[in-house]
Amino acid sequence: MQKSKYLNLASLFTQIDNDIMKLKGKNYARDDMTILDLNNFNDLICIDKNGFEGCKNLKTVFLPLKIERILDYAFNKCGITNLNFNNITNLFKIGESAFANNKFKRLDLSNCTKLKTIEDNVFFNNEIIILKLPYSILKIGDSAFEENKIEELDLSNCINLKLIGDRVFLNNEIKKLKLPESILKIGDSAFKDNKIEELDLSNCINLKLIGDSVFLNNEIKKLKLPVSIHKIGDFAFEENKIEELDLSNYTNLKLIDENAFIKNPLQKIKILGGINVIYDSYFSNDLWNKFVDFYNINGKKAGDYKLINNQWQIV
Template sequence: MKRFYYLFVFLSFILFSSQKVYGQASFFDAHVSRYGELEQVLGEKWDKIDSLIVHGPINAADFKTMVHSARDGALHIINLQYAQVENNKIPDSGFVDWDWYTSGRYLDIRRIILPDDITEFGFCAFLGLTLRTINIPSSLRKLGESCFEDDKWLAVNPLIIPEGIEEIPVRCFQWCDNLKKIVLPSSLKTIDMLAFYYARVKEMNFPEGLDSIGYSAIYGTHLTEIVLPNTVKRIGNAAFSDNKRLKRVVLPEGLAEIPQRLCGLCSKLEKIEIPKSVIKINSGAFQWCYELKTNLPPEIKWIDWDAFSYCALDSIVFPTTIEYIGGGAFNDLTSLQKIYSMSPIPPICAEHPLVNPGDGPFDGYTPNDIPVYVPIGSGEKYRQAFGWNYFTNIIETDKFPTGIMSPKMGNNELCKVYGKDNELIIEIPNLLSSPIHYSIYSTKGTMIEQGNLTKSYTLKMPSKGVYIVRVGNTTHKIFL
């Protein structure tokens, strides 16, 4: 009998404890009649409910009530499909408690159901939640900056951005680790800086009509291919950097420059189609792309430091247009077998601006005994020129892989270029029958001026210093 009594007491304690622990988790259907009333309607239940449905008008104050119930209570699921949200906008910081977030904690709201008439998500609207699922209403027309930032558990796949949206704003999906597929609308014009920074998305389209992609916008994703439409006119620095699974990139025709660090650290990148329109490749553009093989565009003028260092290039063809090659641009090309340089005047080679002073574009583990083919009559100039003097096997030829015959060296220079009294002078002895192109750069790669000449020309320079001047196929380094 005594044993039965103790068993009864024990079971009663377990039942009581279960009710105390699990009885708090409950559903509540809240009906409100005016903005700001939700706190009053919840009353003493504010910290005991885990699921909430709201009927009626709500505003920013009501969102703060829901945040309070999630932070200090048990609220995990919020259904607003029957609510009338003020201005049809999820307010700025709508589901955020900044003290909580800045202390490194995630607000444990796991599911949100929105009304069908929402037109805007505010700044940081859903930032830093444990959110797993949310519906994106087709009525939505604006995403706020950082609105889904740091929602590491968000796993709506595919996540479809509604038609009418024109911008994925700054940090919108930054650090969304569980997004796998994004469907972007045909109305999209801009993917702004850091928009998908370290979002581990595997699939994403880039619609026709897209105009610009910002700094580090597609950084550190799991994409394997990026194909951009020709409508893209601007790409920010490091836009596609550190995409470890990226194998192929197609850039838009008409692009004039490759941005800094565009695909840096894309260690699996095998192929990138550089548009023929590109005349400048900026620093670190393809650095540490260990499997990359590609060709230089036919009118390239400027290749900045570290642009192709550690790539898998096995041959390089420098066209006659090349004017400047930065330090380390072709550093550590262990697979390189040959180089063709079609300009009769050796392109200017610079030292590395940050590391290994004295090293030119081709140092490190780039082999120095490979054949370097240059135009007939120019071999000695290449052997004496900084950067090119790294190589021990310079060979003169008039046959280049493009089939274009390299211009032969004449006995006389077409023109003289020199500096005097803070002026740069391009002296042409005789009036030319057809214009000749000229361009003037600072040693940092900034273009000062370009144009076409048929006679001598004098330009007042902005300051004293060193300038690089190219006239036709000749390149000059001028000190003022």
């Protein structure tokens, strides 16, 4: 008799906490399983760590409607292409690397409104093109969506989002990006190696820091930063296509770190004279012997400067 491609789960359940069900164990699924259907397990609320890790032939998963927790590495290194979260409204935790190394092309979590955190590496190395997140999200962990194929990313509906971690969207195909007003921090290399052409963060009025290498290696031509910004980190905008940069109205900007705008075709720059700490090479060699306009805090031109022997000198 040919083995079924479905998994019989009847022997894998344990009663806990007033008949609430938990699917537990480690690597208990067969390698040849292609479909996992949990729809009929009405009381199942948790899938344990490593439960289906390494089921490389698993393509389709149907989750139980009452599922609340999917723990670390639960479906890591499978071949999942189909997983629908549309009716999953009780889910409040997806553990670290729970769905890493799969083949998702579309991911819609917008109805999972109890979900507050996207943990580290959760959807690392998939093939996601379209992504939708719920308004309830507060934090997206490190590398959560690294190595995917996202083309447009609109997080403007995520009105509670405070933190985007390191490398979250590194190495995607993002051309258009919208972030919510609520964002407080964007981690290092968060949007590195994408294809962003225009970047307007002017609505992100609570954002104070652009971290190291955040937008390194994109195609940014037009850049608008929020007036709240205090610091631009190392290599933050390296390898883009910025020709004109106007920072003359950013009264809160105190520090532009080394090489922040290296490898851009910069031709014209306006900088507020009140910036009190600037590394000598923050534009590296790109602007040596080129003119830079400095402005005082009232917006009046303070003088024309250029780099001579690594020092800004008035001319």
